[in-house]
Amino acid sequence: MILLGLLIVPLASGPLAFLLRKRRMMEAVNVTAFAILLGLAAVLVAQVLRRGPVSVLNGFFYADALSGLVVLLSAFAALACSVYAVGYFRHEERSGVLQEAEKTGGRFAIGKLREYYTLMPLLVFAMILVVLANNLGILWVAVEGTTLASVFLVMFYGRETSLEAAWKYAIIGGVGLSLALFGTILVYYSAYGALGTDTLAGLNWSVLAGKAAQFDKPTMRLAFILILLGYGTKAGIAPMHTWKPDAYSEAPIPGAAMLATGVLNCALYGLVRFYILSSKCLGAQFGSHLLILFGLLSIGVAVPFILVQKNFRRLLAYSSIDHSGIMVLALGFGGPLGMLGMLLHMTFHSITKPLLFFCAGNVQQELKTDLFRKTKGGLIHSMPLTGAAFLMVTLAVTGSPPFSFFQSEFTILRAGFSAGYFALAVIFTGFLVTIFSGFLVHIANLVLGEDPGLSRTKMCGWKKYSVVVLAAMIVIMGFWIPAPLFRLIQHAADIVMGGP
């Protein structure tokens, strides 16, 4: 029942917002729906921890610890983004950006707000469906659904550049996902001998996982490569990452934060599900080498672009390419440490990344630019809270202690050494250090420095509290992870290792 609830809440709240006429009502529906969603996700996690996998409708929807973790993270990111969105869009409306996008001639821009508050729940619905669908075909359909819902978010502002970004996103995403569909068909084909295909269950992950050892091996090999390319495109792994900086810098901030956390998690989730099948069928070695290659390549690609970046929204996108590379690399290093490292990283990433986007959004709304050269530095004087949070979250995402990314990246590094990839682990460390220094220099130049004499700005409560609460959580997570959450992550890591 709870699985259905998780799907119905976002699915119902999108159309509901579409029917409403008042801004306040839409905001209330949006925030309430995502708060309920987070509550339901917590209940689901509690159930999974207590009683093991949950399923309904003859196993059509299925949730184990891995799905539970990803649902929880998605719901959390959705709630954080929806709270911030209230303040963000009110500010956009006051400064006339929305009216310009909607071409209302300066009047109230309800149409754009309705577009956002309708599309966002639908995007979240697709994300939850990705995670709860047991059938790998439905999983694909839902991932494609996330693309379709988010294309409109990317072209939200209707500028020429937004159209360009949306086009790239739709076409690259479409081609990438067609590769993933081909991979899914081939997995089905390779399972044909072991299962027969008459029933719906022929594509159910929980069924496939039990018999993966008997699959046709050559077909499975090709299938995994296609899946890696396909879902890798969606996760923004190099060299299929080119849509990411454009899409992230054109979408409205809450939408971009959602793409960078929820949608990224979904793509990686799809990849992990197939990785489990492939390592049961072909042994872990086959997938590992490919994953390490693509992971390290993504981190490497991000390095020069972070160093010379002129635009702080695009900087965030390259940071996201870097982080998805780290997670893929962790999966490739493998072993219990690698899996644990990957899932820890995913958890910290889903909590930290929204704050990074929110800070960038606050700065962009205040200075009306996202180019470094048009800023004068010294933001800490005019925006003390945002400035401090921006600096702190920059330290956090670049993996400096005491923040939690340090733990996950250290775990991944240990996984690399214990799996015997000494040279690669050293290269990985080198990349991380370079990214740390490049990123920090950019943000320190923006935030610190002499007071340029801008007037102190007042932030509305919605924006302020979303920043404060997330910042507090990041600090706390650096020292303490709630025991049930850690147990959940450990269970999920066992599943990725091929356990029950």
Added chain:
Amino acid sequence: MPFVPNPELGNRIITLMAALVLVLQIAGVGQRWIVSSIRIFAVQSFLLGGIAAVIGYFNQASHIYIAALLTIVLKAGVLPRLLERLVERIGIRREIEPLINVPLSILIAGGLTLLGYVVAESFYHPEETSARAALGHNTLAVAISLFLIGFFVMVNRRKALTQVLGLLSLENGLFLAAISLTYGMPLVVELGIFFDVLVAVMVLGILVFRIREAFDSMDVSKLRKLRE
């Protein structure tokens, strides 16, 4: 005595139709008129629906009929109609400007077909002499060729709408692979995929329209503001 269809006959019909689909795909590569590209796509989809129906008939797999019907209605009927209306609204007939000239493009398409056969070869297990394996072998080769040529079309064309057509023909290749390898995915999955394709075309259509409005052209090579 119940009528048992002769699988050999079914195989021949399917192989013939698959060959036609491939010929149409290659013909599409050489097209200069956007409307005829759309019509070629419609006929190709119609044939694919036919292949699905034949496979369903000879293997007594009734759920494939639904997929066949949907293919014919949606991909041979609704989508081409939508695209043609879009072309009318934009008011441009002759839109295709390939990067590589037509004869060379067709040669490349031929090469990709060959590649498709080589890849499909690796799935062929001669020890499984069942009719199914033989059938899968030929149509899989065609499916992979469709997929590769679809890719090539997308890279080769600069106009937004023709890229969409490339994506659709690539999807046709996937459909052929799905029905010939496994007699179709489970029905819900097929339904989901059809729904996605339909929505994707609408989304892309809206995008094409807005790009055309904003840039006064559908040439995607003009989309080059976002650079490092």
